Amino acid sequence: MxxxxxxxxxxxxxxxxxxxxxxxxxxxxxxxxxxxxxxxxxxxxxxxxxxxxxxxxxxxxxxxxxxxxxxxxxxxxxxxxxPTVDLDEMADRLPSDSPDHDQRMTLWQAVLSLSDELRVTVTLFYYEGLSVREIGQALGISEAAVKTRLSRGRARLRLLLEEK
Missing domain, CATH: 1.10.1740.10 (RNA polymerase sigma factor, region 2, helix turn helix motif)
Known part of the structure; x- marks a missing residue:
């Protein structure tokens, strides 16, 4: 005690x-x-x-x-x-009239497009500098789950950034 x-x-x-x-x-x-x-x-x-x-x-x-x-x-x-849709936010995701191949998706835009659980974990780890243990405590999940989410988040970001 x-x-x-x-x-x-x-x-x-x-x-x-x-x-x-x-x-x-x-x-x-x-x-x-x-x-x-x-x-x-x-x-x-x-x-x-x-x-x-x-x-x-x-x-x-x-x-x-x-x-x-x-x-x-x-x-x-x-x-x-x-659930509501912010039209201003969706305008950025709609295809533009003029295809500009030089335009690249920024890393933060890619992070924002992740699912809620991956986005929060990636943000806390990379942007806020929390340890895996601290993230687990903050989110109420195991350290293994944090590591899994980070791995999935990195993989998804890699795919998103390669697409663009």
């Missing part, structure tokens, strides 16, 4: 959140795709984390702990909303 640790005070909590804010936004954006939805999810996650900060056993594990809360909030939002 662990010994109860001192609860983060408001200032220490804010310092930790500020250190993670960009990672939180990019993670939420990778799942939800819309800036507004990502901002809402981050805000809800911060409020939830602050209210339950006494459940954090080790302050050194703050980042994966709050990312886990955030991913849960993001998936809650996904379940609540109806």
């Amino acid at each position: 662990f010994t109860p640790q001192e609860v983060l005070d408001k200032e220490a909590f804010c310092t930790q959140v500020i250190a993670c804010q960009e990672t939180m936004f990019r993670t939420a954006k990778a799942i939800l795709r819309q800036d507004e939805d990502a901002e809402d999810a981050v805000q809800e996650a911060i409020c939830t984390a602050f209210a339950s900060r006494d459940s954090l056993r080790d302050v050194q594990r703050f980042r994966p702990w709050i990312l886990r809360i955030l991913t849960n909030k993001c998936y809650d939002l996904c379940r609540k909303r109806r």
Whole structure:
């Protein structure tokens, strides 16, 4: 059994959140795709984390702990909303009138086209620098599952970038 640790005070909590804010936004954006939805999810996650900060056993594990809360909030939002299509986003994916063979798909565009589970894993690993263990904790999956998703994500990115 662990010994109860001192609860983060408001200032220490804010310092930790500020250190993670960009990672939180990019993670939420990778799942939800819309800036507004990502901002809402981050805000809800911060409020939830602050209210339950006494459940954090080790302050050194703050980042994966709050990312886990955030991913849960993001998936809650996904379940609540109806599927809609953003016409501006789809315009980029429709074939253009003039075929330009020099135009290449950027890596980030390719990442955004991955499935949700692959996109989040790739974003956390390559863009946010989280370890396989931290990603597993944040997403609530095993390290083996993280490695599998990274492998599948890399393979899918290779195919997408070769197509273009």
